[in-house]
Amino acid sequence: MFLTVDYSKCNQDGLCALECPAKIIAMDEKGPVVIEGGEDTCIHCGHCVAICPEAALRLDFLSPEACRVVDEKLHLPPDHVDHFLRSRRSIRTYRKKAVPPDVLERCLSLAAAAPTGSNRQSVKWLVVHDKKDVQTIAAHVIDWMRHVLTHAPEIAARLNMQKLIEAWEANIDRICRDAPHLIFAYALKENGIAKADCDTAIAYLELALPSFGLGSCWAGYVTFAVTQWPPLAAFLGVPDDHQVHGAVMVGYPKFTYKRIPPRNKANIVFFKE
Template identity: 35%
Template sequence: MNKEIMMALVTIDHAACRRDGMCAAVCPMGLFDTDGAGFPVFRTGADQHCIACGHCIAVCPASAARHKALPLEDAPLMGEFPVISVPALHHLVRGRRSVREFRDEPVPEELVREVVETARWAPSAVNRQPVHWLVIRTPSEVRRLAGLAVDYLRQISRQEPRYAPLVDRWEQGKDPILRNAPHLVVVHAPDEWSWSTVDATIALTQFELAAVAGGIGTCWAGLLMRAANGHVPLREALGIPADHSVYGALMFGLPRYRYHRIPPRQAARVTWR
């Protein structure tokens, strides 16, 4: 007879459980105990401390651990997947360039969706997953947003004169903000969450690497990011909620040019202990 112990969030199928202790070992919050027979026990009162990371169901080779918020039918088996070699990853990272010259044709929407799908699996503190994505595909809208950022730089250039040349370039018909990129991705997250900056940066970095792997050129849009958090018209144009801040932005598109060499970088500053 299949014996299960039902709990608020976790079900342990005793008939399938191998009593190997892996689910308890990988739980980042330490919410499992072990009973006298060696079976894992989800601790009484632990529901409110569970972050629904899914480690317990992911590690169990027998599918004996069940989580009410994470149904197994929504958690497919990993199966076999292509092995990404260290040299291949090294080459991808070293060959990545900040692209500021783009072709006129748009990036296919399906490819952008695949990149976002990859990026949404980025880790976040206690599995909060606070990142909200805004993808702007219309070049004219990207241009309008760049203009709003220039308006902000024009306002602050008296106190920060280093921005005046950028305003001059814009008035000369050039775009020093988003480089005439056809597309833009912006990430924003709640201000009340202490780790929004880190979580958003990790997610956007994962977006960038997936984009480069798909042949998309990217460049971090720091000027737009600053303006978005200081200029109300730009915030409103982006639709950023009042309790959110912009924590990152990337201009992107198909690269106009192909790079043929990998320029050197400084050696890593490492202290070994």
């Protein structure tokens, strides 16, 4: 059975039907039932199992026992959230220390909890763990910049490529910032909302890292280059039917920030017809 209900537990509150995004659950005299054809349009989000206070529902792919119970005591109060989000900094100076792979895996497992369109969960991760490979990637980006400087000087000027190349030639890495690791998020090209999914997942990753003593910074030049410079794409080995949508440098921060600079006030408009 696609959906099984223990009607001896069900209190018929209808929460599962009300919260089902695909609207495939209806209520009858006994309790929740799947509408005709509902199994084919289920997005496998697990909302119905997660919201049931009596643990009365189970799906053929998800049981209440497989779910972690929400612990209300762990919810952060607004002032903690405010401090956490505002104190996060982009890290561009790293300690010369590698992050154990299992720690990166734990961080990525948290990033995998990021919401995705229609619960596709299609984001894939490529972890470049060896710093020598990170430097090779930075060198590929510099090669791309030299190509752009020759063939599209106006774009090179807009992206400040000449100075970045000069810094590289002076043994100053402004591409990957001597970071020990790079992490790429990519997905199938046919997924029309893959960029939003990948961006959101990377944002989750960046917010997860500080709790492990780690820091990160978006590797924008790397992201640009991997979609435009075939030698770099070939080095990374990303399948032709996939596209990289983001990359971040990751490592242990060398320094600790002591203050939180103010940001511009949020530009908010409440719509009125």
